[in-house]
Amino acid sequence: MPFKRYVEIGRVALVNYGNDYGKLVVIVDVIDQNRALVDAPDMVRSQMNFKRLSLTDIKIDIKRVPKKKELLAAMEAADVKKKWENSSWGRKFIVQKRRACLTDFDRFKLMLAKIKRAGLVRQELANLKKNAA
Amino acid sequence: MTAKLKTARKSRNPDLIRGVGKYSRSKMYHKRGLWAIKAKNGGVFPHHDPKPAAENPPQKPPKFYPADDVKKPFVNKRKHKPTKLRTSITPGTVLIVLAGRFKGKRVVFLKQLSSGLLLVTGPFKINGVPLRRVNQSYVIATSTKVDISGVNVEKFDDKYFAKEVEKKKTKGEGQFFEAEKEEKKLLPQGKKDDQKAVDAPLLKSIEAVADLKTYLAARFSLMSGMKPHELVF
Numbered sequence: 001m002p003f004k005r006y007v008e009i010g011r012v013a014l015v016n017y018g019n020d021y022g023k024l025v026v027i028v029d030v031i032d033q034n035r036a037l038v039d040a041p042d043m044v045r046s047q048m049n050f051k052r053l054s055l056t057d058i059k060i061d062i063k064r065v066p067k068k069k070e071l072l073a074a075m076e077a078a079d080v081k082k083k084w085e086n087s088s089w090g091r092k093f094i095v096q097k098r099r100a101c102l103t104d105f106d107r108f109k110l111m112l113a114k115i116k117r118a119g120l121v122r123q124e125l126a127n128l129k130k131n132a133a
Numbered sequence: 134m135t136a137k138l139k140t141a142r143k144s145r146n147p148d149l150i151r152g153v154g155k156y157s158r159s160k161m162y163h164k165r166g167l168w169a170i171k172a173k174n175g176g177v178f179p180h181h182d183p184k185p186a187a188e189n190p191p192q193k194p195p196k197f198y199p200a201d202d203v204k205k206p207f208v209n210k211r212k213h214k215p216t217k218l219r220t221s222i223t224p225g226t227v228l229i230v231l232a233g234r235f236k237g238k239r240v241v242f243l244k245q246l247s248s249g250l251l252l253v254t255g256p257f258k259i260n261g262v263p264l265r266r267v268n269q270s271y272v273i274a275t276s277t278k279v280d281i282s283g284v285n286v287e288k289f290d291d292k293y294f295a296k297e298v299e300k301k302k303t304k305g306e307g308q309f310f311e312a313e314k315e316e317k318k319l320l321p322q323g324k325k326d327d328q329k330a331v332d333a334p335l336l337k338s339i340e341a342v343a344d345l346k347t348y349l350a351a352r353f354s355l356m357s358g359m360k361p362h363e364l365v366f
Contacts, residue, residue, distance in 0.1 A: 100363070100365070101365050102365065103275060103276045103277060103365055103366060104227075104229070104239075104275045104276075104277065104353065104364075104366050105227070105275065105276075105277040105344075105345075105348055108344070108347075108348045108351065109344050109348075112344060112347070
């Protein structure tokens with residue numbers, strides 16, 4: 001099975017460990033076998049170990065080590081944010097984040113909503129079964 | 134010598150280095166105004182006779198001396214600092230009680246008492262928890278807050294919750310063999326009225342929020358997959 005996502009300049013990656021967990025960053029240069037120079041609109045350009053990055057499908061068109069302004073412009077042009085939010089990985093990630101910060105009251109309201117929804121589904125199913133019989 | 138003590142009066146003789154003052158003895162004599170005190174008293178420093186010592190009754194020798202030396206416990210004058218209230222707990226916060234008869238109940242925080250314990254109420258109509266004291270350590274503070282502005286908790290303090298002292302009844306022999314009539318301790322009507330007075334405005338503000346009433350009526354429990362250290366409360 002060949003690889004589909006490569007580490008290359010312009011590859012958008014998700015940080016999966018550390019203080020910047022959950023950020024989308026762009027690989028702007030490769031330092032050595034283990035580390036990349038990484039940049040994002042809301043952070044200072046810094047190095048990161050590849051082990052902290054999960055590569056995504058998104059790639060933007062930039063030259064090696066672009067200026068911050070050029071990087072921002074390229075991200076706007078490629079519409080990274082929208083692509084991420086529409087991708088299934090992105091949507092799941094957003095849901096996970098939302099679930100992690102639910103308060104106790106939110107979890108209670110969620111439970112009530114689930115019970116209600118299940119009740120409605122079961123009722124519909126019963127109706128359908130009755131009509132089919 | 135006057136009876137009142139001036140707390141930490143600054144010395145009139147500043148230190149040049151530790152152990153060496155700036156002013157000499159004669160200079161200090163002048164600075165302290167000892168010449169003025171003498172002048173007021175006719176050239177002599179005023180002398181007050183010592184107050185007659187209070188008459189102690191003559192102590193009788195003790196009847197009993199223990200065979201071995203008895204150790205006296207050391208004097209302990211340490212005072213506890215007032216309990217710090219967690220910043221997450223403010224009046225109106227919903228708390229989860231973790232231990233005791235009401236474990237798992239979600240309860241509304243009213244105020245911190247002088248002993249450090251938290252004054253808390255169900256409200257009673259919703260979940261059966263009365264006005265009660267609870268220790269901060271046995272409580273999880275959620276981020277849900279109830280509007281508590283209409284409630285007056287001024288009159289509640291630790292004395293309100295003190296146990297009533299029972300008077301000992303001297304029993305005669307006959308009464309001993311009779312089955313002891315256990316009088317059920319009824320809750321005094323005053324306390325029931327206090328509960329209602331506190332809960333009435335609370336109920337109004339609770340019913341204003343959707344689902345909050347059923348939330349307070351339900352108990353908290355950990356389900357499969359819930360990790361307390363990862364939960365946001």
